[in-house]
Amino acid sequence: MAGLLDAPRKVEELAARIYWVLKSDSRGGFLLAAVALILAGRQLHYLITTGEAAAALRRLGLSVSKRKIAVRVANHGKSLGVWRIPPLSEYVSSVIRSMGRSRDVEKRMKESFPERRFWSVLERIRMRALRLSRNEGLRRLSPGKSPLVTAAAVVYIAALTLGMRNPSQALIARAVGVNESVLRRRVSELLSLGVGMD
8 A cells, every 4th residue: 555655664664553553443454554654644744645545545446535534534543642734835745746746747847847857846846835835825725725725726836936837737736636727716816815926
């Protein structure tokens, strides 16, 4: 399961320990392994989204909704005392990782910046997005909004502030697995709050 999610070794090891603790209380299986990986990632500041976990479970032939995974993560996390809501900066790093795995993004970025390395361009975008994610306007927007969509919008705005026309909103939306129109609305909300105007 950890291999499908590209989790680092430390996350994998902690997830194995969490899995065995959780298995003593409930049935084991791939869903429980996904929950353990998400909890371990949150503890070690390596965000694994419920969408990524659901996609990995689908590749294994299991159809589990993101909501079901989120409920299990909340329940098991609270019972273990390891519940922690990830900050927006971890979602930004997750968006950048997703973009790095997308062949479409890589192809488009290499066309736009043939003289630069793909990962160095993504790193510049990530650093700017992390700076933007500390904006005061985001705190007013955040309650009730998907942090993954907000992070994707911040990454897009960061690319714009660096003078880049690529990656487009459509590319980011496909890479991250969010709806393009939702991303477009979030970008306009953030711009109206002054994010990226500094």
